[in-house]
Amino acid sequence: MSADLVPDGLWERVAPLLPARPPRRRRYPGRLPADDRAALRGIVYVLCKSVSWRDVPAEQIGCSGVTAWRRLRDWTEAGVWPRLHAALLIELRRAGLLDMDDAAVDASHFRALKRGAHTGPSPVDRARPGSKHHLATDRHGTPLAITLTSGNRHDITQLIPLLDAIPAVRGLVGRPRNRPRRVFADRGYDFDKYRRILRTRGITPKIARRGAPHGSGLGKTRWVVERTFAWLHQFKRLRIRYEIRADLHLGLLQLACSIICLRRLRTSF
Structure with missing residues (x-):
């Protein structure tokens, strides 16, 4: 199930748009951050299932729902979702599908x-x-x-x-x-x-x-x-x-629009 939430086609388009992580300190390494693809999987899981962020199954998704929410917040503030949507519209127009x-x-x-x-x-x-x-x-x-x-x-x-x-x-x-x-x-x-x-x-x-x-x-x-x-x-x-924050709800909207555009490009998704 978790593999179907973020197929390769979606991840290949999202990964270049993600902001760089701050460098880690060598003296106090702490716990390693969760994988970005797993965090995106958690975001898409909540988008599709509408469960509470605390109810995200961490064992299946690969990260906790709280971590997924924090990545949604950070990526929304970084403007990832409108750039993803615009990039997919460009692909659709290039393919003659727009x-x-x-x-x-x-x-x-x-x-x-x-x-x-x-x-x-x-x-x-x-x-x-x-x-x-x-x-x-x-x-x-x-x-x-x-x-x-x-x-x-x-x-x-x-x-x-x-x-x-x-x-x-x-x-x-x-x-x-x-x-x-x-x-x-x-x-x-x-x-x-x-x-x-x-x-x-x-x-x-x-x-x-x-x-x-x-x-x-x-x-x-x-x-x-x-x-x-x-x-x-x-x-x-x-x-x-x-979502109380309007920008987070709009970010989920833009992510859903991007998935719809990707489905048009690749009907198997």
Whole structure:
């Protein structure tokens, strides 16, 4: 089981991005630090199983859950996860598997049990503390960018920050791509002000109108973002927010997006 959590393809891409460890003192060597791959295995185990960090089986994983949490903290602060996601997007574009002409955006509410930053009264959960995932995908459902806000933030307020969060994706001859040509969204994004903002950026808005009858045909393109949310919710840790620190939850989100990108590259994972 532990070998399947961090396959060689994932580890080969993560290892070069990890920060260097501080040098050890020869006089007081102390206990040897846990292996980085075992720590990553513990992080992915919690991401998939949503167990408490203290309940990580150290015998199977190779390190304790507390050690895995500390590595998650250190690697998140070092910016490992967004760089991993960007590197995988480059590989996808180089392989011809990334279509950035069309982007679909949407948001999803979830409960935040321990409050913390980026939490607020959720309008769809009786004002209980909650957060919201904002996701942008390409035409095939590959996650391009994901952000985290409080549960009471309107979807439209995060449209521009979400598009700005798309990294510059190289991989082909020419300038890097970080801007889609068309954006597909549901009625929650129906504001003419933001249509004008998108057009000034050279992006054509494809947003459903409120009050209009169903059958606009936009669902044929934007359904992929709903499927990607379903993929993300297969990582049980993302269904409910347990982390008080927003950056750690966002780091787990970005790691899950990277795993989805890697699955697209190598369907056996």
